Amino acid sequence: MIKTGRVLKRKSFLKRRVKELEAVLRKCRKDISAQVWGLRKTNEGIRFLYKDLEKKTEKLLELDRLKSQFVFNVSHDLRTPISIIKGNIFMVLDGAAGAVNSGQKEFLNGAMKSTDHLARMIDDILDFQKSGAKDWKLKTGENDLNELAREVCVPASVAAKKKGLKFSLKLGRAPLKARFDKEQISHVLANLLSNAVKFTAKGGISVRAAGEGKHVHISVSDTGCGVKKEDIPRLFQPFERIGERKKEGTGLGLAISRTIVEKHRGSIWAESGLGKGSVFYFTVPRNGLSYGI
Ligand SMILES: Nc1ncnc2c1ncn2[C@@H]1O[C@H](COP(=O)(O)OP(=O)(O)OP(=O)(O)O)[C@@H](O)[C@H]1O
Ligand SMILES: [Mg+2]
Incomplete structure (x- = not known):
C-alpha cells in the first residue's frame, strides 16, 4: 500500500514536471521563432544596405573616373596654348617683333619663368x-642602375653647382643590373634630385647607388632645410608641401615617386630632421617582379 502511494506521488510529480518542461519548451520555441524572425529582418536589412552600398560604390567609381578623365583632358588641352605662349614670348625676346629694351626683357623673362612653372x-x-x-x-x-644614375645626375649636378652646392655621385665599378622601367625610375631619381637642389641653400648633395641581396637601391642626401621628424609621413602624400611655401612646386613629386616605386614592388622612405638635411632612399627588386606586368 505504502509502495503504491509513493508510486502515485512520483507519477503525479513527473506529470507536473513534464507539464512545466512543456511550458518552458513552448516559451523557448516562441522566443526562437521571434529571434528567427528578427534575424530574417536583420538579414533583409543587411542585404538592402549591401545593395545600396554597391550602387553607391559604383556611382563613386564612375564619378572618380569622370573626375580623372576631366583632369586629364583639361591638363592635356592646356599644354598646347602654353607652348604657343612660350613660343611667342621667345620670339619677342629674340627680337622677331623689333628691338626689345632691358625693361621689356625683364618682364618677358618673368612671363617665361611663370609659363615654365605652369607647364611643369x-x-x-x-x-x-x-x-x-x-x-x-x-x-x-634589363637595365643598369649605375648608368641611369649617371645620366640623371648630369642636369642635377649643373643645377646644384649653379646654386654653389657640392655634388657627388658614388657608384661601384660593376654595372648594377636589375629589371625596371628606366623612364619611370629616372623620373623618381630626378624628382628626389630636384627636391634636394630646391631645398638646399648651402653644403651639398650626394647620391649613392648600390646592390644588396635581391634589391638595388639609391640614396640622395642633402644638407638642406630638412623637415621635422613628425612631418616625414606626410612627405609622400599628394599635394603636401611642408614648411615654407615660397619654393615653387605642386607637392606631387614624391607622391608620384612613391606610386612608381611601389608599382615595382620596391620601397621609398626618408630620414630627416629640421635644419639637419635629409636622406631619401628607394629600392627596386633585381628581378623586376612588379604589379600589373
Ligand atoms: N630634400 C628635401 N628637403 C626638405 N624638404 C623636402 C625635401 N624633399 C621634399 N620636401 C618637402 O616635401 C614636400 C613635397 O615634396 P614633393 O616633391 O612631393 O613636392 P614639391 O617639390 O613641393 O612639388 P613638385 O615636386 O610637385 O614640383 C615639399 O614641398 C617639401 O616641403
Ligand atoms: Mg618635388
Missing part, C-alpha cells in the same frame, strides 16, 4: 593621374 605643374598633374590609373603598366627591361 601640368606635367606633374598628368603624371599623377597616369600613375594612379588602374591600367597603367610599367615597361620593364
Whole structure:
C-alpha cells in the first residue's frame, strides 16, 4: 500500500514536471521563432544596405573616373596654348617683333619663368593621374642602375653647382643590373634630385647607388632645410608641401615617386630632421617582379 502511494506521488510529480518542461519548451520555441524572425529582418536589412552600398560604390567609381578623365583632358588641352605662349614670348625676346629694351626683357623673362612653372605643374598633374590609373603598366627591361644614375645626375649636378652646392655621385665599378622601367625610375631619381637642389641653400648633395641581396637601391642626401621628424609621413602624400611655401612646386613629386616605386614592388622612405638635411632612399627588386606586368 505504502509502495503504491509513493508510486502515485512520483507519477503525479513527473506529470507536473513534464507539464512545466512543456511550458518552458513552448516559451523557448516562441522566443526562437521571434529571434528567427528578427534575424530574417536583420538579414533583409543587411542585404538592402549591401545593395545600396554597391550602387553607391559604383556611382563613386564612375564619378572618380569622370573626375580623372576631366583632369586629364583639361591638363592635356592646356599644354598646347602654353607652348604657343612660350613660343611667342621667345620670339619677342629674340627680337622677331623689333628691338626689345632691358625693361621689356625683364618682364618677358618673368612671363617665361611663370609659363615654365605652369607647364611643369601640368606635367606633374598628368603624371599623377597616369600613375594612379588602374591600367597603367610599367615597361620593364634589363637595365643598369649605375648608368641611369649617371645620366640623371648630369642636369642635377649643373643645377646644384649653379646654386654653389657640392655634388657627388658614388657608384661601384660593376654595372648594377636589375629589371625596371628606366623612364619611370629616372623620373623618381630626378624628382628626389630636384627636391634636394630646391631645398638646399648651402653644403651639398650626394647620391649613392648600390646592390644588396635581391634589391638595388639609391640614396640622395642633402644638407638642406630638412623637415621635422613628425612631418616625414606626410612627405609622400599628394599635394603636401611642408614648411615654407615660397619654393615653387605642386607637392606631387614624391607622391608620384612613391606610386612608381611601389608599382615595382620596391620601397621609398626618408630620414630627416629640421635644419639637419635629409636622406631619401628607394629600392627596386633585381628581378623586376612588379604589379600589373
Ligand atoms: N630634400 C628635401 N628637403 C626638405 N624638404 C623636402 C625635401 N624633399 C621634399 N620636401 C618637402 O616635401 C614636400 C613635397 O615634396 P614633393 O616633391 O612631393 O613636392 P614639391 O617639390 O613641393 O612639388 P613638385 O615636386 O610637385 O614640383 C615639399 O614641398 C617639401 O616641403
Ligand atoms: Mg618635388
